[in-house]
Amino acid sequence: DAKTTQPNSMESNEEEPVHLPCNHSTISGTDYIHWYRQLPSQGPEYVIHGLTSNVNNRMASLAIAEDRKSSTLILHRATLRDAAVYYCIRPTDSWGKLQFGAGTQVVVTP
Amino acid sequence: SAVISQKPSRDICQRGTSLTIQCQVDSQVTMMFWYRQQPGQSLTLIATANQGSEATYESGFVIDKFPISRPNLTFSTLTVSNMSPEDSSIYLCSVGEGAAYEQYFGPGTRLTVT
Numbered sequence: 001d002a003k004t005t006q007p008n009s010m011e012s013n014e015e016e017p018v019h020l021p022c023n024h025s026t027i028s029g030t031d032y033i034h035w036y037r038q039l040p041s042q043g044p045e046y047v048i049h050g051l052t053s054n055v056n057n058r059m060a061s062l063a064i065a066e067d068r069k070s071s072t073l074i075l076h077r078a079t080l081r082d083a084a085v086y087y088c089i090r091p092t093d094s095w096g097k098l099q100f101g102a103g104t105q106v107v108v109t110p
Numbered sequence: 111s112a113v114i115s116q117k118p119s120r121d122i123c124q125r126g127t128s129l130t131i132q133c134q135v136d137s138q139v140t141m142m143f144w145y146r147q148q149p150g151q152s153l154t155l156i157a158t159a160n161q162g163s164e165a166t167y168e169s170g171f172v173i174d175k176f177p178i179s180r181p182n183l184t185f186s187t188l189t190v191s192n193m194s195p196e197d198s199s200i201y202l203c204s205v206g207e208g209a210a211y212e213q214y215f216g217p218g219t220r221l222t223v224t
Binding site for chain 2: 032034036042043044045046049051085087091095096097098099100101102103
């Protein structure tokens with residue numbers, strides 16, 4: 001079961017950090033955690049992925065719990081352009097097949 | 111990361127007809143995927159298309175309705191056959207790259223069936 005659990009929505013003020021939680025309590029030792037986002041009227045966009053260690057890139061940071069049962073995507077300074085649906089996904093096979101859930105709708109207010 | 115284009119970007123089709131959607135990648139990739147996004151919904155995986163083998167379909171999707179071709183490592187097509195209004199959706203292709211096969215998506219094809 002590659003299920004993940006995310007809140008339906010989160011609100012943030014512009015230029016403040018956003019912490020998006022994700023639970024993946026049934027994760028196995030070799031499963032990656034992927035994050036994608038989908039801006040309105042666009043295709044999904046890869047954000048970041050991780051396995052065990054915390055990861056940073058130009059878009060976001062990913063903090064993975066020590067037991068790997070949860071993770072948090074961190075947007076360090078939210079902008080209006082970050083308003084999107086964010087998906088936390090565990091690939092369901094070794095070739096990276098993805099099953100999208102409902103994700104978290106992030107609303108950024110000026 | 112790979113750059114992916116899709117054609118057409120949108121189309122309006124009559125029920126009973128078929129539409130073929132093209133997905134072009136600017137580099138050679140092994141894994142390609144096709145998704146459907148119905149209005150107001152999340153993405154649903156239709157099939158995995160690897161070059162040189164038959165596409166693998168997810169539950170609820172069949173080859174007769176959604177035939178897929180993968181003639182080389184940079185190109186794939188998805189055909190939506192015998193369309194009905196329920197097929198009105200955005201269809202997206204993606205490719206998997208990197209050690210974790212993170213996926214990069216095309217811009218999508220918005221299909222309306224009347």
